[in-house]
Amino acid sequence: MLSGTNLPRVGGYNQAVVLDAIRTTGQVSRVELAALTGLTNQTVSNVVRKLLDAGLVAESGQAPSSGGKRRTLLTLRADGACAVGVHLDPEAAVIVVVDLAGEVIGSRRLRLTDPGDPADVVDRVARTTGRLLDRSAVDRTRLLGLGIAAPGPLDGSTGAVVAPPNFPGWGRVPLADMFADATGLPVALDNDATAAAIGERWIGGADRAGSFLFIYLGTGVGAGIVLNNTVLHGDSGNAGEFGHMAVEPGDRVCHCGAMDCLGPYVSPAAIIDDLLRLHGRTAADRIGLTGTPDSVHHDWKALRRAARADDPAACDVVRRAARRIGEAARGAASLLDVSRVVLGGEALRGIEPIIREEVEAAVNRTSVARTIRAVAVEQSVIGETVGAVGAASLVLHGNYAPGWRMLTDVPG
Amino acid sequence: MLSGTNLPRVGGYNQAVVLDAIRTTGQVSRVELAALTGLTNQTVSNVVRKLLDAGLVAESGQAPSSGGKRRTLLTLRADGACAVGVHLDPEAAVIVVVDLAGEVIGSRRLRLTDPGDPADVVDRVARTTGRLLDRSAVDRTRLLGLGIAAPGPLDGSTGAVVAPPNFPGWGRVPLADMFADATGLPVALDNDATAAAIGERWIGGADRAGSFLFIYLGTGVGAGIVLNNTVLHGDSGNAGEFGHMAVEPGDRVCHCGAMDCLGPYVSPAAIIDDLLRLHGRTAADRIGLTGTPDSVHHDWKALRRAARADDPAACDVVRRAARRIGEAARGAASLLDVSRVVLGGEALRGIEPIIREEVEAAVNRTSVARTIRAVAVEQSVIGETVGAVGAASLVLHGNYAPGWRMLTDVPG
DNA sequence: CGTCAGCTAAATCCATTTGATGGATGAAGT
DNA sequence: ACTTCATCCATCAAATGGATTTAGCTGACG
Structure with a gap:
């Protein structure tokens, strides 16, 4: 049931709107x-005063006069608040500290050799976070909390990760609570693609205002959806699941049993496999692939490098995957009626141009795109660390965006 | 840019919320x-008083006591408001008058032999509407406006229909303005699938609260999206475009050039064609198909009847189409993370069970569906007239739902 | 060439209005 | 005597419109 509003909420909402506009x-x-x-001039004046008092914005000079008193300009105070972001991945945990302006003021990377025990990982991440905060000389009173970006489906009600792919032993682990206990910070949890989308929204300024679809390529493929400056979470907190979008079927079976799910065709492992199957050992050797199951990370790096260097075999398999991503993106963009698609994720490094090209062609084919509005396809404005920065943005977003709240409150 | 709120809007919003809850x-x-x-008891009391004064709700008896004073029950006053809905289709224009409770209090059907001149159609519809309103003895002061459900992409800014498929001569026609001029009523315009979704939301009560995806089968296929009791319109007012979702490619070319768009595979004409191609003249004769291009309406009726009577050929081709709808629905449901899919539209009559079965199987295959929440697949609660009733609901929705407004105001 | 009145635009002050709230009170039952 | 529902009343929070102050511009006049 839709719930009603009251005066305090209106105030908070308007403050968030103004802060958002300044950002x-x-x-x-x-x-x-x-x-x-x-809003009225008067109201803006009042709201701005509150934001100034809270230390979130600052006056930053005067605009040239247009005949009368000069306007005093307002900017975000970067040091007004900060948040920790943790991107969990089977491969590594990336930890960042981000200020209100979205600037990374400290980061660490923990290799997770073999996912290992969740409790152990949480402990290591928490300790590293503590050291990182000390070194970056963060004002703890302005530290809003810790955000986690995790792959795979989440159970929003328990703050747990459910059966993440390639993350054995992490099913049904109450990550949010564990991190809250270990760090004493409020914790926000979301899936990596949604976190990345929130990060773009938070940091991308005017280029990421309105609506967009963020397609995230990490270990798997996912999407984050921002509609009218609002993040879509979905009934179970799992909106943006992109791996089950239908595409041209081949011979890869999704764990859901279908042969036409996008996911299994576009993971790094699948693309490496494609190269071996379609172009043989010669091409693989030329590129420098080892081809063993546990060298996916290395092989994927080599394949991307080769594609960037125009190796025909590497380009071919990347483009095949890109085409399928394009098919799915076409459906999603026309279903949601967004006029912007953003690509990001660590698995994309270097091959963005190929993916971009195919996705752009696909999403602009529909009649709405051609007659009413074209769809722009762009790279992430954050880059490699979208996951972690997005995780931190979850917290900033939760505190300063209209209509969302933290999963766990300050414990104790 | 997100816009701020003020006190009056809060009041209006809370009134809408309460009315919605009553409904x-x-x-x-x-x-x-x-x-x-x-909301507080006091606030509810105030809001309800206003709704009573406005004639939108009525007190309707007492609940049995639970130890103290009995609660006085409130219901919607059906005669509190009404709206006209027009469903435009190449085949016919269906006009309904709907009261606040969603009850149809009058309807007409105008055959449109050959789409013809838009101005002429608008004129005929307007005149018929006038007579219908007279006959139904509608209180004109309580008539809120006229809603139009039209196929194909719309240009929200001009209130025009853009290049609707199978609707030659109707491109870029400023339908909203024309109807406003012809009837003197405020006009709301939306595409048929979205209108149908709003209709379900408006009339379906608790069964259509929250979020759902409405899949509409008329001349083409479309979708309407309701998320958190809010209708998704999209950047250009064309959210829910479903025909370009990717599915298993065959040999049908979409007008966008792709071979893997859902649209061309699931239109009645395509399914009839499938039957002829896959099962031959014998089956076609048995079912009673003529097979000429301008007998699609008749043939489709015959095919549906045959499928309902378990004719193997008819069932086969319907099921093939249903399977592709299921593929697309799987992607959409997992992308949006909705736990309910509703099927409707006049082309669906009689074959709902087959479509339902396939869609239900498809959308429940994904990991989120299996581990976190199952997806329910249901028929429209409105039935055949979803289009027209949905069109009328556009008006009711525009007046009494939080955060949406009419396209054209009262002219003059 | 200076300067001061008149103008304009930005920001704020003040009284008012709108709407929600908490506590007290009345109403209708068990 | 006790409950529960509904409303009355005084209060509070927030936005609003209009007046006022602040600050800079412009141009005419000495």
């Missing part, structure tokens, strides 16, 4: 804010 | 409303 524009005056948000 | 529950007391909406 996405970079630098604005109060009058401009009033025009942008539809 | 979806059917009959509730004030205290229950307070619990459902999170």
